[in-house]
Amino acid sequence: MSETVAAARPLDLIALGRSGVDLYGEQIGGRLEDMGSFAKYIGGSPTNTAIGAARLGLRTGLITRVGADHMGRFIREELEREGVDVAGVISDPDRLTALVILGIRDPDSFPLIFYRENCADMALCEADIDPEFVASAGALLINGTHLSRPNVRAASLKAARAINAAGGQVIFDIDYRPVLWGLAQKDNGEDRFVASAIVTNKLQSVLPLCDLIVGTEEEIHILGGTTDTLAALRTIRAATDALLVCKRGADGCVAFPRAIPDSLDGGIVGQGFPIEVFNVLGAGDAFMAGFLRGWLRGEPIETCCTYANACGAIVVSRHGCAPAEPSWKELQAFLGRDDWPHRLRDSAALEQTHWSTNRHPDYPDLTVLAIDHRSQFDDLVVTLGTGNFDRVPRFKELALRALERVARDNHGYGLLADGRYGARALEAAAEMPYWVGRPIEQPGSRPLVFEGGLEAATILADWPLDHVVKCLVFYHPDDDRALREAQDRQILRLFEACRQTRHELLLEVIASKHGPVTTDTVAGLVEHFYELGVYPDWWKLEPAVEPAAWAAVEAVIGKHDPHCRGIVLLGLAATQDALLTSFAAAATSPLVKGFAVGRTIWAEPAANWLEGTIDDEDAVEAMAANFSVLVDGWRAVRERQAV
Template sequence: MAEHIDRSESQRSLDLITLGRAGIDLYGEQIGGRLEDMASFAKYVGGSPTNTAVGGARLGLNTALITRVGHDHFGHFLIEELAREGVETSGMIVDPDRLTALAVLGIRDPDTFPLIFFRENCADMALTAEDIDPALIARARALLVNGTHLSQPGVFAASLKAAELMKAQGGQVVFDIDYRPVLWGLASKANGEDRFVASGRVTQELQRILPLCDLIVGTEEEIHILGGTTDTVAALRAIRARTTALLVCKRGAEGCVAFPGGVPDSLDDGVVGRGFPIEVFNVLGAGDAFMAGFLRGWLRDLPLETCCELANACGALVVSRHGCAPAMASWDELQVFLAGTWPHRLRDSAELEQLHWSSNRHLDHDDLTVLAIDHRSQFEDLIAELGVGDAKAVAHFKNLALKAVDRMAKGDRRYGLLLDGRFGARALEAAADLPYWIGRPIEEPGSRPIAFEGSPDVAATLREWPINHVVKCLVFYHPDDDAEMRARQDRQILRLFDACRTTRHEFLLEIIASKHGPVDSDTIARVIDHVYGLGVYPDWWKLEPTSDPQAWAASQAAILRHDPRCRGIVLLGLSAPQEEILAGIAAAAPFSLVKGFAVGRTIFQDVAARWLRQEIDDDGAVQQLTANLRVLADGWRAARDSRAAA
């Protein structure tokens, strides 16, 4: 029996509910070859109405999804990822008897995109009329249904019930024709990419929904199947004879054309929305983005010409990127695109790529208190100094540190850890089930110029890391270093930044300048300016504490000048006494980009020594680590509250 999950995320009014396909897209990462020759795949949210729900949320619409997913890892991922995207998931039903749908896709060339659907008895096709919650429908202005969910009696009944409820309350019904012949049994299972097979049966089934529709969107091939003829004008007129809905025909690079009334003899006599002449890298997902953009305008009562422009721009941005849902544009990104002039190959624009990345990240952290226990050489030195302990003991102690954070945080996402993969691997694995922020070092301890742990290809190392691990890199960098040292460090920072974006990991850059030269009010700001000048945009900065307000003002101004969307700054500790750390926190707290701290040895050094000498047991170590962390966390929150009050 399917399980309704109570996720009362918000009782906000909804602009749009989408209904239908929800699954996993496994996108081949090798471009230009056969699907048979692709060796690795990226996992994304998939399914046409699901992609549109994500696209609409990124554009500022309040969206929700009605579907079923399996009680499996992929189903859990869809629920979690959609919630992170801002899509309400209360209408998603967990089906214990079926698996989440799956699609495997590749990019062969600009015209060929091999696609295999794994949808035999999948969860979303088991949606029934009984699954439709009238209370959820009542909260929304519009409902989006699609053609795939008219292909079987059960999902047809669910779509029809939802549409009738929406019409009965005065809402609007949107129909995405979404024709996939293979999902109607009209093409070989290996030919998921086929876009058109004529079928009177399909035409008849699709037309049953037309009297309920207020907006119908499709490609020319989809207009053909809905209208029952391969003459586009004749097909549009056949559709018009059955509905007064606004008709929108997507025409790829030529843009689109809309027909609010009668259908003229030529498509060009409709309301034409200009296309964008850009390189097509991946056409899959373009229609879903188009729908999201059109609805962003249509549901905000913008002129039809504007709706078409928004839709075409969203489609253009998606066809320039890998993936469907993750390629959807944010509202800010869309505005910048429409206002600018861009290269034919859009993904060559560093400005657009940075804006896409920074405006679509999940889970903002306005408050972050981190126990930094990613130290490696320091633990080796401590073992050598004390003459007790070994690597296993260090690994065990790092697990105790995780327990200390969890004991204090009790699930509070404002807490986190910095953990390494050398001694902290087991703790990292245990942290996977907890909600805390996780950072992980990539640098060889003490290296200058910076060197990386793991493979000579740093991206190969990062591909083995879970996606929620923030890549932390400590660089001993002074702006007055000699030219050769700066050049070598710059090359490594650039390599790492590129690897992080390639593997979709966030990047924390830690700068320590004081070890290699004098530091004044603008030293760190000069380093920050230089890093941005390289084309590197850290998601986070980790900076040395200072009591100099001019230094903090200069650092914050430098970051905001280059990247106003930067997640923020956390303070490092440099093993200073607790009182000095608290003073540093108080000095930094007035600056809005400072989000908290990531402090290590001040919290754990003495505790680790006592534990290794067996002066305290495991529980005593956890208690003391918790107490030390609490002092700094309370100090930070008191300082932050003073900032808010001021």
């Protein structure tokens, strides 16, 4: 198929087959029996490849079944976040989503338990295959596991014939798991080879349909019916003209576009990368994604091998399968240097690139209603003399209703709420399409102290993953050295905790409370935190009326973190007019995405509601009106800047 025809199709690749949830043991070097906690990731070989290829810039889709359950919805949402077309993902009401439990025992042992009895993805059948959807892609990826049962085998063959009929290409990932063919004990999920003439025969039956075949040496052995690698390759070659690619782990790979030579090194050799092996699970899926990034774009085989080996090397250095897959920018960065540490995950630069280029979704604008205040509500109740602290949580739920009234279901709105008074609002927001942030600092602490005096990682262990960690630090460059060092230690600990627990970080910096602020003050503080090794996903900064101040901040962020999500403005209880004036200056910077404002919006309605002079609806309407003024004002100045 020509590149022109392929480019005209909506998708570059559709993967068909396994899709489930991986529960990865978080304790390294121990038995699965001794694991105490697990990280939940999307999984399944073709699913991993679809995600990896999407991250590398290909347009991908998936054909599979998932349960009509919480885990099935998790898979669908993850795929959508990654940009994978889910038109072929079917929700099965009668079966649960597949599950795998995995561990990292040592560099050579990775125990696996497959929970796949009557699971959703193995119920895929011919009727689930829409030839028109298959034909919307330039290529189809099928795998050996889905040839192990009659129904999924029939589905795979129907899809392969459909893509052939449409002039597309078939990629075959041999993907041999003896346990999924009933050839190994259920507790031996990591076994990679058991000889079987029956399996060989079933796998070989698809060879005439294939244009590209990829497998490890063990998988070449099962496909070729012999443990002599060259003999196996010759057997395969006799049945197909497909490009054959043999994965060789740390030794890279070798590709055979034509006849099989007298030695493996007689093929097109792709050299491996000298990276410490931490976790082999998922490396093959990343290899496939990298190879396809080149092959489906018409790159030379040598380039395809380089992409594939690099992606595999990156993934073997990390925890998890799909989450470890590199983005295109990350792959380019990796290939742009040859001085990476042998223990690749120790590279802060590459890990930051990985984190920052794989976040979803994007936020071209963000307007946030902030009700994370705690001490301010305490002071308000004391000042009013009502003593009704127990009513504050209810008011914060009303604030969420005000946000809904303005935002409806539109993207680009957010809620900033605390876990003390705002817990019910946070829980309700879990079902809504809004950005959610949550404070971790003890109000007013200087030096910085986290909630309850606890370590950041201890606190974040209980937080939902979609809660952005907001931390306010009162920091001025003229602070004494001991104070600055104490604050730096806490901020660095927080950043490391956020990365460990997979939470985004919003760092709020207020300098004006403790010294004079010039055009360069905030930019200097931002520079300081980057030099400390802290890379916030978001910055929350004081409004300034000088465009030069924003230009200085933007220059620093652009130098250190070009993938930063952006800046939101804080309010400091300023008047609406003052904030609108500051918006005009901030809108000159494309890094400023919006605002996170609180007291300007809720202070007066809260006082009136707590005193009983207005009811719930009045409070909601007043906050919605105040919020709308700021939202409209921000959008107006942004639109003027765009003209």
